[in-house]
Amino acid sequence: MEDASQAGLDIVVLVKHVPDAQFDRxxxxxxxxxxxEESILSELDEYALEAALxxxxxxxxxxxxxxxxxxxxxxPAAASAVKKALQIGAHAGVHLSDEALAGSDAAGTSRAxxxxxxHLGAVDLxxxxxxxxxxxxxxxxxxxxxxxxxxQVTFASSLEVQQQDGSWSLTARRDGDVYSETVExxxxxxxxxxDQINEPRYPNFKGIMAAKKKPLTTLSLEDVGVDxxxxxxxxxxxxxxxxxxxxxxxxxxxxxxxxxxxxxxVDFLAAQKLL
Amino acid sequence: xxxxxxxxxxxxxxxxxxxxxxxxxxxxxGGAAVAFLGDLNEAVAQELGARGVRTxxxxxxxxxxxxxxxxxxxxxxxxxxxxxPSAVLLxxxxxxxxxxxxxxxxxxxxxxTDAVAxxxxxxxxxxxxxxSYAVEAKVITGTPLITVKANTVDVAPAGDGGxxxxxxxxxxxxxxxxxxxxxxAKAASGRPELTEARVIVAGGRGVDGDFTPVEExxxxxxxxxxxxxxxxxxGWIEHSAQIGQTGKTVxxxxxxxxxxxxxxxxxxxMQTAKVIIAVNKDADSPVFEIADFGVVGDLFKVxxxxxxxxxxxxx
Numbered sequence: 001m002e003d004a005s006q007a008g009l010d011i012v013v014l015v016k017h018v019p020d021a022q023f024d025r026x027x028x029x030x031x032x033x034x035x036x037e038e039s040i041l042s043e044l045d046e047y048a049l050e051a052a053l054x055x056x057x058x059x060x061x062x063x064x065x066x067x068x069x070x071x072x073x074x075x076p077a078a079a080s081a082v083k084k085a086l087q088i089g090a091h092a093g094v095h096l097s098d099e100a101l102a103g104s105d106a107a108g109t110s111r112a113x114x115x116x117x118x119h120l121g122a123v124d125l126x127x128x129x130x131x132x133x134x135x136x137x138x139x140x141x142x143x144x145x146x147x148x149x150x151x152q153v154t155f156a157s158s159l160e161v162q163q164q165d166g167s168w169s170l171t172a173r174r175d176g177d178v179y180s181e182t183v184e185x186x187x188x189x190x191x192x193x194x195d196q197i198n199e200p201r202y203p204n205f206k207g208i209m210a211a212k213k214k215p216l217t218t219l220s221l222e223d224v225g226v227d228x229x230x231x232x233x234x235x236x237x238x239x240x241x242x243x244x245x246x247x248x249x250x251x252x253x254x255x256x257x258x259x260x261x262x263x264x265x266v267d268f269l270a271a272q273k274l275l
Numbered sequence: 276x277x278x279x280x281x282x283x284x285x286x287x288x289x290x291x292x293x294x295x296x297x298x299x300x301x302x303x304x305g306g307a308a309v310a311f312l313g314d315l316n317e318a319v320a321q322e323l324g325a326r327g328v329r330t331x332x333x334x335x336x337x338x339x340x341x342x343x344x345x346x347x348x349x350x351x352x353x354x355x356x357x358x359x360p361s362a363v364l365l366x367x368x369x370x371x372x373x374x375x376x377x378x379x380x381x382x383x384x385x386x387x388t389d390a391v392a393x394x395x396x397x398x399x400x401x402x403x404x405x406x407s408y409a410v411e412a413k414v415i416t417g418t419p420l421i422t423v424k425a426n427t428v429d430v431a432p433a434g435d436g437g438x439x440x441x442x443x444x445x446x447x448x449x450x451x452x453x454x455x456x457x458x459x460a461k462a463a464s465g466r467p468e469l470t471e472a473r474v475i476v477a478g479g480r481g482v483d484g485d486f487t488p489v490e491e492x493x494x495x496x497x498x499x500x501x502x503x504x505x506x507x508x509x510g511w512i513e514h515s516a517q518i519g520q521t522g523k524t525v526x527x528x529x530x531x532x533x534x535x536x537x538x539x540x541x542x543x544x545m546q547t548a549k550v551i552i553a554v555n556k557d558a559d560s561p562v563f564e565i566a567d568f569g570v571v572g573d574l575f576k577v578x579x580x581x582x583x584x585x586x587x588x589x590x
Contacts, residue, residue, distance in 0.1 A: 024407065027403070137372065143380050145377070146380040151345075152373070154373060157514075179461065180459045186451075187458075239413050241411045241412060251565070251566070252569065261577045262584055265581060
């Protein structure tokens, strides 16, 4: 006897609310943390959400018991990243919101997110983007796999999930500089995807209206069993000592080609001793 | 004296320039030991000795590399426990960052990526927010695990040290890990690695499918070929050539940008280059705001003329 609800895939997509990279971004305060006004759903996380939705659609959709939950952590405003994910198509949202999270480094972030995933119970797949567009370290997916003791499949540029004899597994491609690798793992697993994997969809009017009725749960650190001293600035294993805006590059000489620009480039290279 | 452990992962036939840079930094901070993955041939062992490495740690199991990252991270963590280094240095590839990330969790140790300089107290200088800030950061818990960008130091000349001692380290194979079941080597271009290259010539939308002038100028300068996301998305060149926020971040001595507008996503990957030259038809392209020398013109005329002039002056 197979219970349909048990056969369904529970997919968690981790999304981050990040300062919009189209504008100048800043670091401020005595703790030298990133200014988070003008923030949006990280562009790179949209690929993870799209990958999750495509997996669900390829295996019978929501009716087959599959479910995509968008999870974020951060200040109250970060909930808007989850709301956007719900508009695009996630079925439920979770926001870990706690003042003590401010200033978390990768170690603190992965600790808090691992606790949320455990709190959610039987999760089959944790999907993330390849990096956040603000921290840019790409450390968190690997640390999540380590903390959750799950297979790590990172930088996937293709991803397929298949079911055989009732158990799920995945096949992914990982494109390195020297090799292209095929990677296989049984679920549950932690997977990060690159911006090559798909073309993320946009929220449509129907999705925006439907999102208003979808569940969005707010959790505190206490709810997920993490002590405030283990995250945020207090729990960070790294510290930013100084942060200085890089002086803007000054504009150099700009010429219009009058038939000799190639030669003038070489003159410039010679003057700079770059030949 | 501080011992700094350097992770060298699959060098193949011989050490890469980036490995030599890491060893140079480690020697400057005290002394270098090496955690080594892959086949250790005689020439590599000799060179490590000549570069002052006294001890090479190797995994007891040959198949750590069959499991994605987890096996390598477990080996690195076990080596740190066995040898108690003052810090660990790794390259700055995605995989090296992930090995550091997982070993960091196992060792309760902080990780800092993208280092461009390391102080005697292991404080790290790096760029953040797409190169718009320079920060100094420090690991305050555990053994600092630092991934270092290429081209940050000049490689010190090798000495004449003897062969290092080789020590085998036992590490548990991960119970739950993804298995690498297939591996296809990519065609080698014969050009330098993008992240290690001193000169990069990059093409964007303006090359309109034809990278020939970009490649010819790169070859005349002994440089690597890069691309904007528009060019890789269009399929004109392989994705691994992409420079920018979701591609590679490079800091070469010379970056020549051809037919690239220089929007923020591209700038994020190259604005720490020492000298930037830009060629673009559109005088309003943002790339001209950061170029040391800019040409408003047709890259199909300007680049071949520059290539021919370089070849002429060298002959």
